[in-house]
Amino acid sequence: MILGRKTTPQNLAEWLNLAIGELAPSAQARVRVEIEAHYNEAVQRHLREGSPDSEAHAAALAELGDAYAAGKRLRREHLTDREARTLTVSLNPNRICTNILFQGLLMVFMFLPNPREWTNVGTPRLLLCVEILLSQILIGGATTLAASVIARRKATVANARKITLLACLNWSNVCLLVVLDGFFMPPSLSLPTVSPAMSVIFLSGYFFIIFSLLRLHKKLRGADENDLRPGDTTAAA
Numbered sequence: 001m002i003l004g005r006k007t008t009p010q011n012l013a014e015w016l017n018l019a020i021g022e023l024a025p026s027a028q029a030r031v032r033v034e035i036e037a038h039y040n041e042a043v044q045r046h047l048r049e050g051s052p053d054s055e056a057h058a059a060a061l062a063e064l065g066d067a068y069a070a071g072k073r074l075r076r077e078h079l080t081d082r083e084a085r086t087l088t089v090s091l092n093p094n095r096i097c098t099n100i101l102f103q104g105l106l107m108v109f110m111f112l113p114n115p116r117e118w119t120n121v122g123t124p125r126l127l128l129c130v131e132i133l134l135s136q137i138l139i140g141g142a143t144t145l146a147a148s149v150i151a152r153r154k155a156t157v158a159n160a161r162k163i164t165l166l167a168c169l170n171w172s173n174v175c176l177l178v179v180l181d182g183f184f185m186p187p188s189l190s191l192p193t194v195s196p197a198m199s200v201i202f203l204s205g206y207f208f209i210i211f212s213l214l215r216l217h218k219k220l221r222g223a224d225e226n227d228l229r230p231g232d233t234t235a236a237a
């Protein structure tokens with residue numbers, strides 16, 4: 001695509017480059033075999049019908065449809081290269097621990113009052129803060145421990161699916177805490193850092209993360225072990 005204008009593929013190689021160029025290498029190989037087989041069958045059919053060679057190839061290419069639309073559909077069904085790199089990191093126990101540490105610090109920032117204000121916020125609110133943090137520590141810690149144990153096993157698609165579900169559980173817990181404090185807590189206990197407006201902002205980001213993880217979990221059903229490429233350092237969700 002040049003300056004927003006779609007380029008029209010002139011042959012199968014160009015069509016494939018547009019349609020599967022963003023897929024993970026192993027997914028590209030699988031899809032390429034299927035599309036090439038379909039294309040070759042169409043070419044042979046047109047040749048048997050008496051079409052010249054050039055027209056047979058052009059007709060077979062046209063039958064594949066729009067390469068951009070096909071690419072969009074294929075990216076919904078198969079792992080992209082970026083997702084494959086993310087999965088590789090999600091199976092790294094050290095990165096899992098780093099992520100939960102980041103979430104813990106985020107919870108402290110959101111829910112724990114400034115120490116200078118502890119004498120003014122009152123015991124109920126301080127207890128609420130402690131309960132919220134303990135909830136995140138318990139659930140986040142449990143999911144992190146489970147994910148770390150799984151990640152230390154063989155890097156398989158089944159293990160990757162388990163870790164994505166654990167990550168969904170962890171982020172869902174964070175969402176629940178934000179919703180409870182931002183919308184349902186009485187003003188006397190509500191924390192100033194988690195106002196309804198701020199809650200909406202945080203929840204939008206969290207829901208996007210959860211949606212991405214669930215979509216990745218679904219796509220992993222048809223993934224191949226080779227999709228989990230070692231050696232990448234892209235940040236995990």
